[in-house]
Amino acid sequence: MAQKPSLPKGVRDFGPEQMFRRNYLLDTIKGVFKKYGFMPLETPAIENLSTLTGKYGDEGDQLLFKILNSGDFLSKTDASDFEAGAKELSKKITEKGLKYDLTVPFARYVVMNQNDITFPFKRYQVQPVWRADRPQKGRYREFYQCDADIIGTNSLVCEAELMAMVNEIFCKLELKDYQVSISSRKILEGLADVIGATDKFSAFCVILDKLDKIGLEKMLEEMSQLGIPKSGLDRLTAILELEEDNTDKIETLRKVFIGSEVGIEGLNEVETTLKHMTSLGVAHDKTHFDLTLARGLSYYTGIIYEVKPTSVKMGTITAGGRYDNLTGVFGLEGVSGVGISFGVDRIYDVLDELNLFPSNQLGSTKVMITNFDETCLEHALGLSSRLRNNNVNCEVYPEPAKMKKQLGYANKKNIPFVVMVGQEEIDTNIYTVKNMEDGEQHKQTMLELIDFLATQ
């Protein structure tokens, strides 16, 4: 008996409707990447486990999909390997895995091709990655990442350009309601300095990051337990209650951060980035200098930012920051860079919820030509060829079928126009064009028809 097919948990098919929408989304993003001089890169799905392991922490290591060695994968094992358990055995029977993100393969690429790359190197990469996570709503085992990075320069122009790209991409996607939060890791270090938490930096950040969830009072309580003095906490409270605009906030903090060199550096970074953004024509109304922003502190070393929609309940849809040492783990020191990652699945859901996908996304076919019998068919094929020569996407219904069936097909495929080709049309060279949206019909000569459809 034939098997009933199924998909593994956590992976998805993208049918035509989703593909049209995903392509609209990804093509918009890629178009802006190119506008700013980013170049495409693709790395393979399969990497050596030696490249991947140890780069994502213990939890990440456990989420790597490992590929069983080909052929007799047991040839180099014996019973003792089996007895040592899954973790030990896996080292002997797997050498390759599926990539977990785009950053580590990018770093590997840069190191392997360092002599051929022109720095500063601006690359974008839009590819699937794989994680053996427990699948749940919005979390998949195979999903696309969409990254742009500039490496080989410390210039804050890069940060500002990435922000300008965010602005342009969401503008093109007509997503108006979002907020960009921007800060620097150095701002957090400055904060820690001035409240007496310099030596408790990580723990301080973890608690600060919970502010939104647990509220000010509970946050202060936890910080107090951490050993931060009351005077420090009072100072922190005052700082967090600042409701000034970005420029004033920077000025106020210049006074607060006196004595913390790193804090002042952080302020300079944010200030310069905002200045460049202004030069790039980015209005500041969506940009919020957020002192509590604390993301990716295990790898980000400078400016950090994240984007959240404000009219839809959804987490971060885009985020990134500057890192000091992308390629050090592969032996190439001193390569600083800054990157951004667009959360494709989440942005898709936001556009869907706000009804922002262009209509008529199901098909790219503009016109279907009917097929009534053998004579009409040859004529229809000739017409289709002329239309395609004029760059009109079209289809001939492949079988002679009842009108209703053919129109139903065009309808389901969202094809906006149908051209009828019967004996009368062949004799007179005047065609009937049906607008599938309003049902109206018009008669047109071949040239009129081509003109009409080529400009629709």
Place this chain on the structure above:
Amino acid sequence: MAQKPSLPKGVRDFGPEQMFRRNYLLDTIKGVFKKYGFMPLETPAIENLSTLTGKYGDEGDQLLFKILNSGDFLSKTDASDFEAGAKELSKKITEKGLKYDLTVPFARYVVMNQNDITFPFKRYQVQPVWRADRPQKGRYREFYQCDADIIGTNSLVCEAELMAMVNEIFCKLELKDYQVSISSRKILEGLADVIGATDKFSAFCVILDKLDKIGLEKMLEEMSQLGIPKSGLDRLTAILELEEDNTDKIETLRKVFIGSEVGIEGLNEVETTLKHMTSLGVAHDKTHFDLTLARGLSYYTGIIYEVKPTSVKMGTITAGGRYDNLTGVFGLEGVSGVGISFGVDRIYDVLDELNLFPSNQLGSTKVMITNFDETCLEHALGLSSRLRNNNVNCEVYPEPAKMKKQLGYANKKNIPFVVMVGQEEIDTNIYTVKNMEDGEQHKQTMLELIDFLATQ
């Protein structure tokens, strides 16, 4: 010590230059797919092994990349499984694998979504597939397939449209020297009938397929050993020596095939396909009705075809045919279809060898703006914003650096124009534009500059 990174055998990075060329190639193909009404589909890299196993023969099964189950993959095994050897153990520790081609996942998709799909269903799919093959020149373990199929209709219009697509794609790619061979499985069955090899069909085809390699005499010898009578072999020789054009060959064979119903059917198929191709405006000079064409006979049931370049030494670059039962293995009977597959890697190599890739494929950036100091930088950023608003892809060099270094960057990235922004330019609002190809410099106002670059 940091590790020296490497790539697994048989997989590749595609850097910017290759990506620009691959995108040119794939976008050309996809554009034509859409012009004929095909819709995009993507299926995941990861499939259940139950979906993949047994679909590609024993050899194919061995070439599947299997993914080790997550977590404690040994939990359902005991020592006896280990002793049973790799093949048996793999069944207990792997459930998923990487897709081996695009056809089986497509069939799975169709069966799982049969109630939502509008038939005839025209889909295209351009995705990587994986095979644990021994890597060698031109054979990779991860490579793209590029397929288009129409399913749910027996109409030969589909075959003809696929041939028209071949014509249009290679025309757009400016690849002029190629030959399309077309035939039908039924022609081979007809041949077998009329030479007395009806009951030795497979073996007959295997030997016939070797004609090019071993020559007529050796081929006849092998067929004789197979037990085909001398009278049959004489007849075959006469048929193979036919040097008529397609139409005459069909007429001649109509007499030869009297008595073989299937042979006559095959002739009708080829004749109708050629007629539809004529209606579609495809010149026949590149199409050769090739009686010895014998490909994919384990699954093709009707028209078969393949495309080979004629001015480059290279095998088949595109091929396909009609199959009767795509989805039967998953329980959905009676779905006939016809498909075509473009060999992306080989076509890439052909275009490369014939120097047919458009020049200036390394970059999409049209202009770089210099960066001399802080004041100039802000002005440059403003200019970049205006240029981008006019859809000019541009970059600002991120750091103040020596002119030579900045021009070197533009040169290596193949950026055709550089705009100098110094104090004089800011004061006068007249910019110096350097054409990087001929080295010439011109002075232009901002508006002239925008007009000039937007139309380059």
